[in-house]
Structures are given as structure tokens and as C-alpha cells.
Amino acid sequence: MENDSIHNENNLIPRYNVLKFNFSDEEKLILEELRENLIDLAISEKMSSFNEELILKDIIRFLENRLQNRFDYDYKENLARNMLKELIGYGEISSLIEDDNLEEIMVIGINKPVFVYHRKYGMMETDLVFDDEEKITNIIDSIARETNRRIDQQSPILDARLSNGSRVNATIPPLSANGPTITIRKFKKDPLTIVDLIRYNTLNSEMASFLWLCVDGLGVKPANIIVSGGTSSGKTTLLNALSIFINPMERIITIEDTLELQIPHNHIIRMEARTVNIENQGEITIEDLVKNSLRQRPDRIIVGEVRGKEAITLFTALNTGHSGFGTLHANNSRETITRLTNAPMNVPKIMISSIDFIIMEKRIYRSDGISYRRITEIAEVTGMEEGTIQLSKLFQWDSERDEFKNLTIVSKTLEEMANLKGVHISKLNEEWKRRQLVLNYLVKNNISCQKDISDILETYYLNPDYVLNKIGV
Template identity: 45%
Template sequence: MFGSRHTTPATTGNSPSPSGPAAAGNGYGNHDGNGVGAVTTTPGQDAVKRQVHTRLLETLDLVQARRMPREQLQAECSRRVDQLLGEQKTPLSAPEKAKLLREVLDEIFGLGPIEELLRDPRVTDILVNGPYLIYVERGGRLEETELRFRDDEHMIQVIQRIAARVGRRIDESSPMLDARLADGSRVNAIIPPLSLDGPSMSIRRFGTIPFDISRLIGVGALTEEMSMFLEACVRCRMNILISGGTGSGKTTLLNVLSRWIPAGERVVTIEDAAELQLQRKHVVRLETRPPNIEGKGEVTQRDLLRNSLRMRPDRIIIGEVRGAEALDMLQAMNTGHDGSMTTVHANSTRDAVRRIENMVSMAGLNFPVQAIRQQMAAAINLMVQVARLTGGRRKLLSISEVTGMEGDTFCMQEIFRFRQTGIDGEGNATGHFEACGIRPQCLERILAEGIRLPPDMFRHRVLETARR
């Protein structure tokens, strides 16, 4: 799939022309192997590197090269680079040669120019808007990189390689791809004719070291008091719904909450694309399957949820509810699977309630709205709202307890909240966490389980000024 001689031609779009020296030639920017720093070269040296890079890929049998041990291939590439450099008038330094070799190996074994971004543990998102514009998110901030693909065809070859690794295809007849890399990163790609300006790709990465609650507190996402309350709710088997926008930290929080599930309980997880990293032994992980090219063989979250009820789970964790499976989730929470958890895309807890109502309606059973709300009020105990604020920092905006129904109204009371007060000089949202002064109804249940919380935990006050 890579290189020139062994490539199946791919249909490409009409991406805008590259600009600047980093956009030309071999498709790589001027970074070191970790995506940081740079190896300084002159325009003449850049031209030499591009020529050597292109000729090296042309002379290699890429199919055979991928079967060779990496060390053997590196030695062979080094020998050929020396030979090709001998034909050039502008020599390369040792660091430049090492960088060139690394780029070639990334082309053969990895994902070309974005491989070095996958090696950078600080990168959480890689956003590729065509071959000549690659953004990354580091520390909550988006920044443009100097990395480039050679052209549309080069980028589509990389996307096709990702698809082949997971037994899928992407082409004109099937121009969208959802896949997962070996490290668990989630990939979405779309190519022409659906993507009008050329191929596009988004990669959501997950840290190799899972977040724990101390890290969340350390980065100012919540306070110690909020953490203690959430832990008590998980241990007391309360059903929890986490809502938030894209990239707000819903899955991260779900992973953290799952650490408080007692070790002896059996957990079944259900996801469209596996992202959860539960740090426990007694867990069964289930993942949906898309239809094949004939449109057959699809397995949905609803199918998996219904099957999971026959697997004797103590708790069920759904990565994200998106459709009719919301009805089955509520029924499971109401029928002996206390302590279950899930997430939903919504900008507020009230929006989350409306979204769940709409999803249940998708089941086609024509429930009246009041009946849906009654089932939700009986099934969900706690709602947690998370958000990515201005500047990229993520916060728990609200922890609310579901208190039941009053007439047709779904009732909640806010226990903790984050109050934004402004924007600092660096463009980051500032504010503080508050205890709302409400004693939760679930406190009796918590105390009955032998869990002790500080007596003034819920007293109305500012808990912490969020400086981070």
C-alpha cells in the first residue's frame, strides 16, 4: 500500500496545493523523532533529503521490506542511503541521516508522517485536514504542525493501510472508516467523493497511563470533596449518567469511576469503539460490529446489551448511548443491575434528559413522554456534567442527584458545581467549585453502607479556586 511500485491506485480529491518548504517533497516536516524540537537544514539539504527519500522508496521492494526484521531493514536502508548520498553534492549530517532513516521506516512500518505524533505521549488528538494541514492537541490546545503528506494519494494510502489492519475497506464505494489502532486510538476517516476537499482523518488518542482521581484533582478538574462523594456513590451502586460535549472528558471520567467498583463484582462493558480502560480483572468487554460490504452481519449496542443481560453482570457500563439502546439501558438499571454507568453527548443535564427521551422514542414503542421520564427517574441516581472550557481545560461542571418526578417534571438537585468567573491572560476560563448547600437524599444510603463523609461536606461554600 505504501511507496510507488506496489501501490494500488486510489481515487483522490482536489486538496489545495501545499505551500512552504515543509509541504513539498517527501511529506515530512522538520521535527525530531518525538514530534518536538527540530533538525535544522538548508533549502539545498532539504532538496537532497527529498530526492534521497523518494529514490530510496522507489528502489525498495516494500512488500518484502515489511517482512524483514526492523533492525535488518534499518541496516539495509542505511547502506542504500550512503550509496545515494554519494551521488549528491550536498552531504547530510549524522542527525539528518538518522532522521531520514526514521522517516523511511515510519513509511514502511507505520503511518507515514503522523507516526511521530503517535509516539508523542502529550498528543491527545491528531486532526488531518487534507494532506497539507495537520493539527494536534497537546495540553488541551490545538496547534498546527509542519508535518505533511506528499499528496492526496499518499494520505489515502495511509488510511487504506489502517483499514486493512482491522479487516475493513475504504474506497469510493465505501468512503467512510471507523477503526482502532493497535494502541487503542480511535480513527475516523472520510475520503472523496464525500469529503469535497480531499481526504480527512481524525485520531483520538488515549494515554498509556490511565488517569486516576488524584491526577484529575491535580489538574483542577474537580475537588477532593467531589471525589469523595463520587466514590461513595459508586461503592453504593448508584446508577450514574455522565454527559458532556465532544472531547470533554466523559470517557476519562468513566474510567476513573470504574476504579471504585469492588473487585468481586462482574462488569460487562459495551462500546461502539473500544475506549474504556478498566483497571480490573473481572470484566467482559464487548464491541459492536458494522455491516459487511453486503450490508449484513451488523451487531448493534442494543444487540450486545440484550445479550449482556444473560451474562450475569453485576454492573453494565455502556461507553456512550446513542440510540434505541437507551431503553434497554434504563430497563437494565431498573432490574437488578444497580451501579451501572454510561455517557451521553449533551451540553447540560437538562439537555441529557431530553436526549435520552428522544433515544427511547427511537425504540418504536410509542411510550408517552411522562412514562419515559418516570423510567429515567427510577433508573438514574446521579448525573455528572463535564465540559471543555475556553482554553482547553476540562472541568466537572455539575454533580446533580435525581430526586424523582413532580407531576410531569423530571426533578434534580445540584450538589456541587463549577462557577466560571472570567478568562485569564492566557485565555483560560477561571472560576471556583462550590458546594450548593443541599444535603443529598442518597446520604442515608451512603451512611447505611458504612461510608463516612465529612459532616460539613455539603455546607454551602467555595471549595477551591480553580487556578489550573
């Protein structure tokens, strides 16, 4: 069903109407009085967060005393809930944050429309315009208070994570000339699974089943993978989807700047880096967490984004028997290698061979502004010759036909897996095809829930013939 808030009206940029609650002049005065009382309470009690239910009850009592018998209780309760959103929520952008169809919310200053990026319609202009700088600042202050972060003239940039997992960046003048800005990257409550990605043609079932075989590694050689691409190309979504192929017996540690990964695994430790607090203390970097993870007996280390000194620590772990995933910003597989081996990462070339695959993903924009994602190539790291890292493309996306080509003649990873397993490579190729049949069945029957996929995959690990018989193979 189409969202009533969306209107195309034949404009280049579609329109998004924001659900708003319009306060009367009297209600605005009450709201400001409540705001002052709440600020005084926060300062006196040194509070960084609030009990919403208690505050809601206090607001309702306050309204009953102030408005007396002029309105019924239902009206006062609804008014109190909207005032609560203004006071300790996110004000006029609250409804945008609650809309799971939105990927990005962009406040670009005063007297300018707020923009959103819709998962289906792409970039949209809303009918919400902030005419008062203080309203935007109040939202930023609320986020800073909630996340125990600092933003002021000395520290005019805020990076934070909301309680729902959304990632926030905010700036204030003089850094942003047109007034305070807020950019919120939202994540779906139910993340896309490998079945969803196959259905959306981000990759096909042949590629997905190959990756399943390599990620699992048949218990002898789980693959190390770097997912690379540009901003918003879907790297984290793909990493999240591939993680369902990790054997349930493994212990996983994820390390991120901002918690985004939602890995469907029982034995998992999620670690999040920490910036300095309001006292300019307490910073814990990605590198600190990668070093610490090596003391936690991980089977698999997953780094949300590799971009600094932590790269050497991670590659040292990969070279000493640990398995790992990571994402990186680059435009192709060769550039990925170049970025890893140069400042600020400076990974020695001899360590790069610990990567098995580089998966390139790209966001492609159509002429109407709508975008889609494609895995443009899967390259295998095959070794080093005369100081140059050797890459072999196994799969490549054909942009004209919007289909994928299998360029695999031989896979070094599959050969090593076969040797360690003590079987002929043909046995692994047969297993690859069987797993493709399982994924085709899931896609055909629209089995896309993470738990349902996990249950079928776990059953396959225990008794593959049973699963193949059940799906009619």
C-alpha cells in the same frame, strides 16, 4: 522540560515542528519499489496485517544488495526502520502518533498544514504539509488494511481503532472537497486518575469522596451514573477515573464503539462494537452487546456512549437490579433527561428514576486557546411529579471563583443507602468525611498511579481504621 518541537514565536496559534526523515531521490525510488512489492505480497497472500520484524529484516537485506558497500550497516538499518514506517506505519504522521502529549491529529487535505491539539498548548499548526494526495491516501489505506475496514468511492468514510487504542476517522473525495482527511483522537498511555483530576481542579476532594461513597454503595446500593457533556469535555476520562471506586469484588462489563476505557480492575470483560467488514457483513451493534452482557452475570455494565436503541436495553437492566455507568452528549442535566426520553433513545420516563446521578462536565476555553475541564454540576434524580423528572443539584461550579459549591441539604441516594444498611444518615456523612481525608492524603503526597490508588482503596475496604491511622488521622 519543554519539547524542542514546540515554538510559540508570539503567533496566535503556536507552531509544532514535526520530526521528519528526508529520503534522497535514490531512496525514494527504492521506497516505491518496496511499496509495490509489499502490495503484491498482500494481494497474493490475502494479508490484512504484516510481521514487522520479518519485513524489517527483508528491507535491510534488500538495501544491502542495492546499496552494497556505499553505506555502513547502522545507516542501512536506520534507513530500513524509516522505510518500514512509511510502508506499513503511518508515514510522515508516525512521530505525531508516538507523541503522548498530543490529544488530536488533524490532516485537513492537500497543500494545507496538519494541525494537532496539544494537551498543554492547545491547538497547534505543524510544519507538515502534504502536497500529494496519494501520500494521505496511502496512510488511510494502511489504516484500513490494518483494521480490516473498507474505504472507497462506495464507502468514503472510515471509522477505526489503531493498535495503540487511538480512534481514527478518515474521509476521501468527493466527500471531502480539499482531498483526503484524517482525524486521530489519541489517548494517554497512562490515563488520568481521580487524584490527577482533583489536582487539576476538575472536581474537588469533597465531590470525589461523595462519589466514592455512592459508586461503592457500601455493598448495598451502588449508584447508577450518567456522565454528560459536550465533545471532548472529558466524559470518558472522568468515567475511567471514577471506575477506580468500584468495589474490587464486582464483575464489570464495558461496552464501547471504540475501546477507550482503561479500568483498573481485575474482573472485567471489555466488549467492542463492530461495523461491517469489507464484505459488508459482520456488524455487531452496541445494542447487541448490551443484550448479550445481561447473559454474562454482570454486577456493573458500563456503556462508553449511550446514543441509540441500546438505551432502553440498558435502562431495563438498571431497573432490574444491575448497576451501570454511561456517557451521553448534552449541555446540562435537564437536557440529558430530554435526550434520553426522546428519539432515537426513547427511554420511558418511568425508567429514568433508575439513574441516581447525572454528572455534567464541560470544556472551558481561555482567551489564549488553552482549555481546561470542570464538573459544572452533579444532579441527583429524585423521582417524578406530574410527569416531570425531578432533579436536585448537589454540587455546582462557580465559574467566577473557579470553585465548587456544595448545595447538598439531603441526598436521596445516601438516605436509601442508610436505610438498606440499617444505620443513621449521620454515619454515612461521617464515612464521607473519612474518605475525603484519604483522598486529601493521596493528593498531598502525589500518589496518582492507578495501581497505588487501587492498593490503598482495597486496603481501606478491608480495614479502614488501619488506613486512617497510617495517614495520621
